[in-house]
Amino acid sequence: MNRFVITIILLALAGSASAQDVLIRNATVHTATAQGTLQNADVLVRRGRIAAVGHGLNAAGAQVVDAAGKPLTPALFAGINDIGVEEVSGESSTVDSGESLGTSKDMAVRPEFDVTSAYNPESVLIPVARVEGYGWTMVAANPANGGSLIGGQGGAFRFDGSLDPIGGRVLFLTLGGDSANLTGGSRAGQWMILDQLIDEARGRIPADSKFALLTPAGRAAMAKYFGGGGRVVVTIQRASDIRRLLRWAKQRNVRIALAGASEGWKVANEIASAKVPVFVDALVDLPADFDQIGATMENAAKLRAAGVDVGFYLSSDASHYARKLRQLAGNAVANGMRWDDALAGLTRVPAQAFGLDKEMGSIAVGKRADLVLWSGDPLDVANTASQLWLDGRAIPMVSRQTELRDRYLHREESVLPPAYSR
């Protein structure tokens, strides 16, 4: 108990400036690089960065942690979600993940909407995810009725208390049956609207046209993404829609990534040759709607086998249940994916997809020391995270939930009501 208190005080004093020097010895190091897994290996952290990975490392002055052979991985990616921009999903006053300036029938297209400016690094969801080994997330802007098929922009946040995102912004777009009601009832309207937006961004439709949908800021935002300047994450499921999207993105020079792609396996070769990364929910195997008739537990494995870079994300309740992501990866392995590829889907692949791989997503010299030590195989729900480091700082393995747990776990120790226990 005391140890936690001290750690917290140190962190509070130190902020993020004082990264630690740490030597983690004798770990099973899953590097998420071409090096694969290193047995009985050491990882040396200097000034918050990985300084060396190898055997028999020494480091004067570094705090030494004996991993006792346990697995060490990069801090995991928590998915594409609303961590930090929603607290209680059902309470709209706590949810900032989407904007709907229009009425439910009028579309308000606001690609300039940037959800990252709503992010609260003190959200209780962040420690809940951290104690399970998650170190960063992609905060998304969601399409909403009265908004449009373009949700707006989001960005990646590390769970280190940062107020601002790391890396560039990402534009979020939803296509298919899910958003047909945002484009007049037909998914054909989606392509019509998207091409109009490009025309507006390129000045082919005058800003004062009565058909114009974008504000000046919106035109600038669209111009950036529709010129290949930033990643566009497209939530899409149906195979035929995916084929059209691949063609459209190539013609318009848009750098896309897919989210969902329940039927992606059917067009895996086309996705692979377009070099488009895909984020899948590996537990989706039912025809939740007519866009996902072909959903299967083998989606991740088949996409990967075709050469697609596969990351994981949760398609629903993605913020509070972010910790479930490693169960997805484990189940993908049970359904044919290679273990290394599944780990990459929680580490290196998302970092690459969002242009952050020079900073994070693997255990290699020069990368941020965002690391997790596990009680056993991290893709198996039978195990838990033992310790998370961000920039080499040991993060207290405490959350609102562990505090609730401890209060009621030990309530018989006091005659006072639980409200008096810490």
Added chain:
Amino acid sequence: MRLLLTAAAATLLAACASQPTKSTSTATTPSAKSYSFVADPYPSTYQRIPSPPVVITNATVLDGTGRRLDGAGVLMQDGKIIAVGNDVAVPTDAIRVDGTGKWITPGIIDIHSHLGVYASPGVSANSDGNEATAPVTAQVWAEHSIWPQDPGFLTALAGGITSLQILPGSANLIGGRGVTLKNVPSTTYQAMKFPGAPWGLKMACGENPKRVYGQKGGPSTRMGNVAGYRAAFAEAADYMKKRKGGDTGKRDLKEDSLAGAINGDIRVHIHCYRADEMATMIDLAKEFGFRISAFHHGVEAYKVADRLAAEGICGALWADWWGFKMESFDGIQEDIVMVDRAKNGCAIVHSDSEEGIQRLNQEAAKAMANGRRIGIDIPPEHAIRWITANPAKAMGIDGMTGTLEPGKMADVVLWNGNPFSSYAQAEQVYIDGARLYDRHDPKRQPKSDFMLGQDLLRNDAKQGGAR
């Protein structure tokens, strides 16, 4: 034992009720003396699928009674468990299955499912789970909404689910009757209906009813919720009194369900998240003389674990759900283990999800892992009870299934290894001794009518045809 008697009694009453009476042409209007609140005019037509005897040998067996047997086998014959142990006799005509390296458990049971009533695909036409037209609809029966072609039944089967309770949703204070099914692919729900299983009565605390009815005449508050339950049960008590006094007046389907619950013939299952609301519902049950079988969802059950155990109420819980609404904000991952560790505690892992039901074993594994992290080590032979024996008990079918004991239904899962893992998969699933799912045999992988003909163009393309 009591269950079997109840089942027999129900069958008799159903038979009685089918005799036409002089006073009316409707078969279900009974005479005063034989009046039953739980007669079943929609009886089970379930028939077990015939199979030769099956013996699985040399596996690790978790029998659901708390025992673990290594290098053991199970013999099933005529739909029943015949023997479990290290030296099981093998009939000459038996199908032999080598269980080396594999694990055997009782069939998995989900006490909380909406398969069939909120079927996939989730189109509006398939939305049949909440009769959200009045806050008390005890007269509706979930079974009358079930679409047996829901592909979710079959993915659940592949996850080892052999029995499940289908409940109405939680929009209403009293949502109606739930039904227990055997998870056999079927064209009618009656052919899935678990013979002799009591109905459940679905009730709901908290946010959902007040949200749904807040702008539709109420209740709009939690105090309104409780007044709503009390009014309903007060009326039911009155109805019961009249019936017992020989009143042969108009039958009231709503009161029948509530009376059946008060009598204990219908099991009461309450959707309830918060600890304080569970305590209120316990008082409500005492006020009107009914028993609560289980609190479902109970994300705060850990705060009142001792109380639930003392009252003999099970907690049907998730491993890690929280935060999707205010009343779920205090969910913790140790909820299940903390309910379990109370003296006489009864913890159940439930799904309420077409995805979660496919992996109740993994949900249990998460609870075990979180228990281990705080020094509560739960062995597999105990944890398996959360998804077998305990739900069977709360559903009133523990005399028939839920453990691998001789004489019980041969509902059995053969796993590829320790079931409490991300990598665990059900390899074979037996219901009443028949292998209805086999991961390695496409002929034993059922497919819903809905899934036929969905991929024909692709097959053409594979054969060099249409593109």
